[in-house]
Amino acid sequence: MKLGDHMNTSRFIIQTPAKFNFWLTVYSHGWCSLPPFRVDKENKRFSQLLQLGDGALAYCTLVDGSSSLSVEVQSAKRLTPKQQSEVKFKIKQCLRMEEDLDEFYTEAKRYSHYRWIPKIGAGRLLRAPTVFEDVVKMMCTTNCSWALTEIMIKNLTTLIGEKFGDDASAFPTPEALAGVSEKFVRKNIRAGYRSPYLIEFAERVASGKLDLESWRTSTLPTVELFKEVRSVKGIGEYAAGNLLRLLGRYDYLALDSWVRGKYFELHKNGRRVSDRTIEKHYADFGKWRGLFFWLEMTKYWYEQQFPF
DNA sequence: TTCCAGGGGTAGA
DNA sequence: TCTACCCATGGA
Numbered sequence A: 001m002k003l004g005d006h007m008n009t010s011r012f013i014i015q016t017p018a019k020f021n022f023w024l025t026v027y028s029h030g031w032c033s034l035p036p037f038r039v040d041k042e043n044k045r046f047s048q049l050l051q052l053g054d055g056a057l058a059y060c061t062l063v064d065g066s067s068s069l070s071v072e073v074q075s076a077k078r079l080t081p082k083q084q085s086e087v088k089f090k091i092k093q094c095l096r097m098e099e100d101l102d103e104f105y106t107e108a109k110r111y112s113h114y115r116w117i118p119k120i121g122a123g124r125l126l127r128a129p130t131v132f133e134d135v136v137k138m139m140c141t142t143n144c145s146w147a148l149t150e151i152m153i154k155n156l157t158t159l160i161g162e163k164f165g166d167d168a169s170a171f172p173t174p175e176a177l178a179g180v181s182e183k184f185v186r187k188n189i190r191a192g193y194r195s196p197y198l199i200e201f202a203e204r205v206a207s208g209k210l211d212l213e214s215w216r217t218s219t220l221p222t223v224e225l226f227k228e229v230r231s232v233k234g235i236g237e238y239a240a241g242n243l244l245r246l247l248g249r250y251d252y253l254a255l256d257s258w259v260r261g262k263y264f265e266l267h268k269n270g271r272r273v274s275d276r277t278i279e280k281h282y283a284d285f286g287k288w289r290g291l292f293f294w295l296e297m298t299k300y301w302y303e304q305q306f307p308f
Numbered sequence B: 001t002t003c004c005a006g007g008g009g010t011a012g013a
Numbered sequence C: 001t002c003t004a005c006c007c008a009t010g011g012a
Helices: A022-026 A081-094 A102-109 A116-120 A131-139 A146-160 A174-178 A182-189 A192-206 A212-217 A222-230 A237-246 A257-267 A275-297 A299-305
Strands: A008-015 A037-040 A045-051 A057-064 A068-075
Touching (some): A116 A299, A131 A146, A131 A192, A182 A192, A237 A275
16 A cells, blocks of 8 residues: 555644744754655655554655645544644654744854854754654664664664555554564664664663653753763763754764764864864853754755755 | 774773 | 773675
């Protein structure tokens, strides 16, 4: 069965906040190329397959409007008002629509080399519908090429996630991932030494011992939240720093081989310097330093997409 | 074949 | 806190 065949389709509009740039958010980092997200560049559509709280699957296709998004949802059964409201909520969460960046933009305007950020409305970083999905994906970015990350995430969705039509699969639930063997994860997901970490993490979430989703609304000081995120086996400093950015905390630079290389290229003519030197460079930017850093490292990308 | 990717855990000092 | 060593996988 192909998408669209024998399925219910509903359509609605989501009003976007001021200074919201849809495609900048979609392309804010690598997440948009990992399933169940999907980008259709040619037709300028961004899709995601959501699994709702009651287990129902909703394949959402988003099209950018001037001050709104038009959303088309395909589902096996007609969406109830409650389900439609959940779909809207999740889309807004993924695109960070509720996040107030006014303070960040005010700060950015103080620096001539960062004024492009508020000008084009950059700064919202795409995230998954659940913290669980963000953590699993982040674990699969560690110590491997991006190509291998894509392989692992594709395998996770197609082999453990619930299928929707012929060519879409949801991201696996904690229960589903906790329910497969380490041998399966090594052999079929190709997660290697990460396999026991992934299963242990999924078990903790599925059993309720780890209340992940509360991280998004946590009032803990960032240092404390960082410690909690770091307590997950398989999540080190790089992964935790990046996850914190997806939780709306920007105090960490989350250094990895890619951003280090970019920093050397942009600031040191390709010469390598220590992590401490990089951290010192951004120390004065306080709680926003992780966001300034990431946007500066990816500015060339925005320039290609959105000349300014 | 070796090296390195959007590193992290652990033991030992 | 720091260092050394080990850990799978795929692509160059």
